[in-house]
Amino acid sequence: MGMKFLSVVGARPQFVKLAPLHRELVKQHEHIIVHTGQHYDYRMSQVFFEELKIPDPQHNLGVGSGSHGEQTGKMLAAIEQVLQQERPRCVIVYGDTNSTLAAALAASKLLIPVAHVEAGLRSYRHGMPEEINRVLTDHISDVLFCPSDVAVRNLRKEGIGKGVHVVGDTMTQVLKEVDAKLGAEVPQSMGVRPGHYLLATIHRQENADSRENMTAILDALERYDGEVLLPLHPRTAKNLKGWGMMGRLESMSHVKVKEPLGFLTFTALEKFAGHIMTDSGGVQKEAYYFHVPCTTVRDETEWVETLEGGWNVLTGADKGKIESALSRPRPSKDQVSYGDEHVCERIVATLEAELR
Numbered sequence: 001m002g003m004k005f006l007s008v009v010g011a012r013p014q015f016v017k018l019a020p021l022h023r024e025l026v027k028q029h030e031h032i033i034v035h036t037g038q039h040y041d042y043r044m045s046q047v048f049f050e051e052l053k054i055p056d057p058q059h060n061l062g063v064g065s066g067s068h069g070e071q072t073g074k075m076l077a078a079i080e081q082v083l084q085q086e087r088p089r090c091v092i093v094y095g096d097t098n099s100t101l102a103a104a105l106a107a108s109k110l111l112i113p114v115a116h117v118e119a120g121l122r123s124y125r126h127g128m129p130e131e132i133n134r135v136l137t138d139h140i141s142d143v144l145f146c147p148s149d150v151a152v153r154n155l156r157k158e159g160i161g162k163g164v165h166v167v168g169d170t171m172t173q174v175l176k177e178v179d180a181k182l183g184a185e186v187p188q189s190m191g192v193r194p195g196h197y198l199l200a201t202i203h204r205q206e207n208a209d210s211r212e213n214m215t216a217i218l219d220a221l222e223r224y225d226g227e228v229l230l231p232l233h234p235r236t237a238k239n240l241k242g243w244g245m246m247g248r249l250e251s252m253s254h255v256k257v258k259e260p261l262g263f264l265t266f267t268a269l270e271k272f273a274g275h276i277m278t279d280s281g282g283v284q285k286e287a288y289y290f291h292v293p294c295t296t297v298r299d300e301t302e303w304v305e306t307l308e309g310g311w312n313v314l315t316g317a318d319k320g321k322i323e324s325a326l327s328r329p330r331p332s333k334d335q336v337s338y339g340d341e342h343v344c345e346r347i348v349a350t351l352e353a354e355l356r
Contacts, residue, residue, distance in 0.1 A: 002029035006088035010038030010099030019052035075102035096134035119144035120151025121302035168339025186268035203233035213317035220322035309333030
């Protein structure tokens with residue numbers, strides 16, 4: 001007889017990580033999906049469920065936006081009610097968002113085992129909300145699924161050794177599954193040439209909420225010698241408008257500003273980009289998978305393997321460093337692998353062994 005698992009998700013990267021694991025779990029087990037509503041509009045949420053063929057969540061908490069404390073507190077209370085109703089054998093959490101921490105806390109208080117997918121990542125920037133979430137989640141998790149040996153070593157430094165497993169990265173499994181479906185017609189339909197454009201994304205609090213950082217980033221984009229596609233996160237767009245900077249961005253003739261895109265469209269743009277500029281953890285890794293040079297507008301990364309061989313370069317929000325990184329020659333060195341098509345098979349087999 002199968003077990004009942006319950007996954008809690010709330011943000012776009014988590015929907016992607018959930019998709020292959022859901023398909024694997026339901027072969028033998030019951031799987032309840034809870035959506036906290038952290039990303040709550042169609043472009044940021046529902047389109048991902050549709051494209052990735054994830055069933056509608058059994059519970060949609062509709063928490064929405066708010067300060068970190070407010071959002072996490074609302075989630076904690078709402079998730080606790082769902083867990084008391086569903087009584088799963090295990091709660092599965094993903095990555096490093098407020099939804100991740102709230103679900104892990106709610107489950108641990110009810111003595112329900114917690115499994116953390118993407119455990120052991122560390123940027124060692126302790127003031128970063130995502131770093132706080134991932135460290136605390138790892139310390140209250142019972143089963144920790146690491147994407148790499150580096151993640152395992154990070155956990156050992158913090159005294160975490162029990163229940164730790166290297167399984168690979170679920171996102172890498174998804175990319176391998178969809179790669180053949182991603183065609184060059186996607187960038188062509190947006191008026192850019194495959195292999196010759198910069199794909200840019202900026203959404204992290206440290207950049208999106210800083211007028212100084214966004215000014216430096218826009219300065220670098222303005223001076224970039226080539227076509228730029230910029231899908232603009234709602235948070236970033238709101239702040240640029242509030243600061244009166246949106247007009248400057250829209251006046252850059254070589255920059256095409258886009259609404260947030262669906263998973264398959266955005267991933268195709270990653271695959272065919274000449275270069276990627278981002279402050280997203282997941283996008284760094286996706287660029288690496290597609291062998292596209294990446295410039296990361298942060299001072300640190302949790303995906304440290306991507307830095308090897310110059311595939312990923314950290315610049316912070318420094319105009320000169322960004323310009324230099326964007327003009328660097330394409331790397332040629334080999335890469336490490338973050339996984340294969342069987343990551344979720346290993347996760348489910350490990351859960352069965354740990355929880356029986």
